[in-house]
Amino acid sequence: MPVQRGYRQACGIARGLDVVGERWSLLVVRELLLGPKRFTDLQQALPTASPNALSDRLRELADAGVVRRRQLPPPGNVRVYELTAWGRDLEPILLALGTWALAAPPTAEQLFVSVDSAMLSIRTYFAPTPEQPGAAIRVELRDHGPAGVFGVRLTPAGAEVSHEPPDEPDAVLATTTDALVTAFGSDDLAAGAVVTGDPEAVRRLLAGVHLPHRMG
Structure with missing residues (x-):
């Protein structure tokens, strides 16, 4: 959790933003709501996120207990990221935020849909x-x-x-x-x-x- 950039407030909203308020964090959660993904899958879904930024967010979310890494058994035998039970609790919050934001018209840059x-x-x-x-x-x-x-x-x-x-x-x-x-x-x-x-x-x-x- 990036405490050095945290809000240093005790209210639940501030504490929640300390966990998922960094850029790309909530979009990483969005991409994992339907199941685990490889790092390359997340890169494809978030094409304007740099590999370093995506790695940082995944590490921070894992440290906070929102995301975990798992090795798939053969024949897959690849490392994936998935939400923890606590991370999955973000789903209604995330979907409510998306519904609220759809009331605003999109900008010319907001065209990509994963x-x-x-x-x-x-x-x-x-x-x-x-x-x-x-x-x-x-x-x-x-x-x-x-x-x-x-x-x-x-x-x-x-x-x-x-x-x-x-x-x-x-x-x-x-x-x-x-x-x-x-x-x-x-x-x-x-x-x-x-x-x-x-x-x-x-x-x-x-x-x-x-x-x-x-x-x-």
Whole structure:
């Protein structure tokens, strides 16, 4: 924890910012909400963060007990970073912050959307209707290769999203991250999107994601 730059206040907000208030810290947490990642995966998701800055944030978050490193067993046999149980408690706080911030219009520089950020939008903003049947959907975001493969399960309670695709999906949606985000709230598939299986399940998914409106 970077105490030398801390706020030196006892209130919970100040203490929380001492832990996750450094630049890139909360975005590292965002990228780990759907599961563990390698350092290279985090670099791809945070392309404007320098390797040194990313290493510093991971070390600080690990020292604070928010993140831990783990060695995957064979055949993976790679080192990944994942959230601790305490780190996962940040999810509702982080999603509430994101919802609050969507009320402000984006600037010209705020164009990049990470693949996990797009998929978290599904988990956060999908609103099921009682009459809709459930569905298991494999989502393949082609601009991210293997890291862009997800499983989405539509349930009466919402949308469950993970990096583990279903073994027998009702539908497969292959598209790009930008096209996926553009299609939220619409039942029209983006140009170039390829759907196999049940197209109605994909339409229910896209039409059910309602992002908050901006001010003005």
